[in-house]
Amino acid sequence: MREPRYFSKSTLEALARKTLRKLHPNYLNREPQAVPLEQLIEDVFGLSIEYMRLTESGDELGRMIYDNGYTTRFNPETDNYELVKVTAGTILIDDRLLASPNLHGRFRFTLAHELGHWIVHKEHFTGTGIAAAAHELSAADDDAIEWQANYLAQAILMPLGQVKRGFYRLRMQSTERTTIHTLAHAFEVSKQAMEIRLQERNLI
16 A cells, blocks of 8 residues: 655645636635535546445444445444445445434535545555555554545635635624634534634634
8 A cells, every 4th residue: 555645734725726626717716605515526526425324333424435345334224234335436425414404514524525535545545445444554644644634625615715705704794603603604514614714724
């Protein structure tokens, strides 16, 4: 298995901008809005999304499949794990994320996180097995890989230029809490995710 590459925040921001321009060359000049994530995943990258119970405990919400083969899923009807055939370029999402509108932000972030894995880790994992979770990585490598996917996910879901435009329009007429809530609603992310994005960019 190849050594994982390490990406800086600025590189990941640039990758997010490049990714969103694949939707439309002028996408980043649009008004603050929710990224059409499924369109990006399926139409731009040619990936597929499937829903199943990944684990009994629910501690794994998404899984990026890099190679044709088999993976495990939990079958609640039999109360057992089973093997299922999978195809390279498939994002598996735990079906419990569809159970409630309150999980919509978590659902979108999980999709974006797995897309982030595909964008930056496809070269690393393709040809080595099925999913990142199936490989033995050092704790440092695993942390770095997950951090990269998380950061790219937030940069795709909350494009910095659009977030800044929305923030500066709202900040003179709204409280910090209201600004976070309004922007989270506009981008269809959780309030926690929006707050982290604003904090990391020193806007709050």
